[in-house]
Amino acid sequence: MLRILGKSTRYCDGVSRRDFLAIGGLTFGAGGLGLADWFRSTAHAATVTRPTGGLGHKAVINIFLAGGAPHQDMWEIKSDAPAEIRGEFSPIATKVPGIQICEVFPRLAGLMDKAVVIRSLVGCKDRHEAYQCMSGWFPDDLQALGGRPSIGSAIAKLKGSVDPAVPANIGLASRTQHVPWSDPGASGFLGAAYSPFKPDGPGMDNMKLHDITLDRLQDRRKLLTSIDNLRRDIDTSGAMEGMDAFGQKAFDVLTSSKLIDALDLSKEDPKIVARYGDGKPYQYQYDGAPTCNDHLLLARRLVEAGARFVSLSFGRWDSHGQNFDLVRDHGSKLDQCLSALIEDLDQRGILDDVSVVVWGEFGRTPKINDQAGRDHWPNVNSAFLAGGGIRAGQAIGATNRLGEYPVERPVHMQEVIATLYHNLGINTSATTIADPTGRPQFLVDHPPLPELI
Numbered sequence: 001m002l003r004i005l006g007k008s009t010r011y012c013d014g015v016s017r018r019d020f021l022a023i024g025g026l027t028f029g030a031g032g033l034g035l036a037d038w039f040r041s042t043a044h045a046a047t048v049t050r051p052t053g054g055l056g057h058k059a060v061i062n063i064f065l066a067g068g069a070p071h072q073d074m075w076e077i078k079s080d081a082p083a084e085i086r087g088e089f090s091p092i093a094t095k096v097p098g099i100q101i102c103e104v105f106p107r108l109a110g111l112m113d114k115a116v117v118i119r120s121l122v123g124c125k126d127r128h129e130a131y132q133c134m135s136g137w138f139p140d141d142l143q144a145l146g147g148r149p150s151i152g153s154a155i156a157k158l159k160g161s162v163d164p165a166v167p168a169n170i171g172l173a174s175r176t177q178h179v180p181w182s183d184p185g186a187s188g189f190l191g192a193a194y195s196p197f198k199p200d201g202p203g204m205d206n207m208k209l210h211d212i213t214l215d216r217l218q219d220r221r222k223l224l225t226s227i228d229n230l231r232r233d234i235d236t237s238g239a240m241e242g243m244d245a246f247g248q249k250a251f252d253v254l255t256s257s258k259l260i261d262a263l264d265l266s267k268e269d270p271k272i273v274a275r276y277g278d279g280k281p282y283q284y285q286y287d288g289a290p291t292c293n294d295h296l297l298l299a300r301r302l303v304e305a306g307a308r309f310v311s312l313s314f315g316r317w318d319s320h321g322q323n324f325d326l327v328r329d330h331g332s333k334l335d336q337c338l339s340a341l342i343e344d345l346d347q348r349g350i351l352d353d354v355s356v357v358v359w360g361e362f363g364r365t366p367k368i369n370d371q372a373g374r375d376h377w378p379n380v381n382s383a384f385l386a387g388g389g390i391r392a393g394q395a396i397g398a399t400n401r402l403g404e405y406p407v408e409r410p411v412h413m414q415e416v417i418a419t420l421y422h423n424l425g426i427n428t429s430a431t432t433i434a435d436p437t438g439r440p441q442f443l444v445d446h447p448p449l450p451e452l453i
Contacts, residue, residue, distance in 0.1 A: 055353035065360035066181035067318030071382035104331035107339035120397025120406035121381035134185035136417035150185025152309035163306030167197035173313035177287035288316025293337035321371035355388030388423035414446035
């Protein structure tokens with residue numbers, strides 16, 4: 001889908017000064033921020049030399065369980081609690097002696113030696129949004145300056161791209177009716193140039209060049225050059241020459257097949273696609289995300305292609321009613337695709353390079369309501385982690401008998417975020433990013449989890 005947009009006065013060369021080139025949803029040239037701007041903004045980042053073996057870089061796959069998953073029906077079943085607390089699920093043994101998880105996760109139970117469950121996550125607020133799981137902060141932190149950047153935006157700023165044809169920061173979630181549940185992470189005070197790349201449109205149609213050959217695209221490049229020539233005469237700083245170079249790089253991305261190939265599951269081994277499943281039929285979606293199992297496979301393909309941070313939203317876990325039916329549906333689908341992802345990464349020899357985190361914005365009430373549901377409970381939350389070189393085979397923390405609050409090792413949300421930064425090679429105690437006032441801002445206020453590093 002290539003088009004020339006905008007209407008205004010036409011000049012002698014036949015080009016309207018407000019026209020700009022758009023390919024799918026990606027724009028560059030006059031009229032909007034796009035890939036060329038992104039390349040300009042990240043040009044200062046250090047060149048990355050890909051080591052031999054493994055993935056060649058560190059990456060994070062952030063799986064957001066939008067709505068707040070029930071901690072006591074996932075990773076810490078309260079078998080001894082009263083019936084109005086306990087719920088319908090039984091615990092099952094895992095590969096690690098002494099660790100039990102919910103019966104809906106038999107595949108993950110067999111991979112517990114490669115994973116960690118956190119049962120005592122604190123620092124949450126009763127807000128239906130992904131912001132904290134993407135950054136460690138709340139939207140009102142430094143709001144006057146634009147807000148805090150997400151992990152993906154910060155790592156794009158600090159590390160730049162691994163491959164010039166693949167954005168460092170990618171958000172897979174399609175827009176949900178409740179928009180914050182599909183938030184891929186805000187760029188905050190870093191600005192729009194560090195926002196995540198979102199391959200939108202059914203079947204990636206918006207990323208393809210419809211009805212146009214590369215030869216015709218080259219003609220459009222001449223058009224863009226003619227626009228830039230008008231300003232070159234008044235630019236004595238040399239910046240325009242640099243813009244031309246970054247515009248060239250943007251064209252290289254748009255005409256490269258690498259990103260589109262990574263997002264095309266028809267190029268994947270059908271047996272692997274089947275292992276992940278598709279998560280259909282979609283149940284309990286309402287205003288949230290569908291259970292797109294294949295998004296986890298896309299995330300693996302994207303980090304292999306060069307992405308550093310990939311986020312996605314899996315399901316709609318706001319279980320004010322039918323909590324146990326929802327967990328059976330969403331949980332069994334998550335069990336299939338998450339276990340497939342861990343095994344896939346491990347079999348490819350890149351599990352230590354890719355950190356996988358699975359969590360939502362808060363937990364659920366210990367007491368079951370009269371709709372067989374659980375309501376919001378920010379007092380304690382939970383998380384599941386794998387990969388990234390962490391010390392796996394652990395269950396960290398515990399809640400009291402009723403699942404109300406931590407009684408062992410409270411873990412702050414930012415400790416998980418700091419651990420992800422650590423796995424990406426970032427020392428959070430020494431690394432800062434300057435805000436628009438020039439003041440250095442630390443990435444988080446808490447250290448990484450010593451139990452994991």
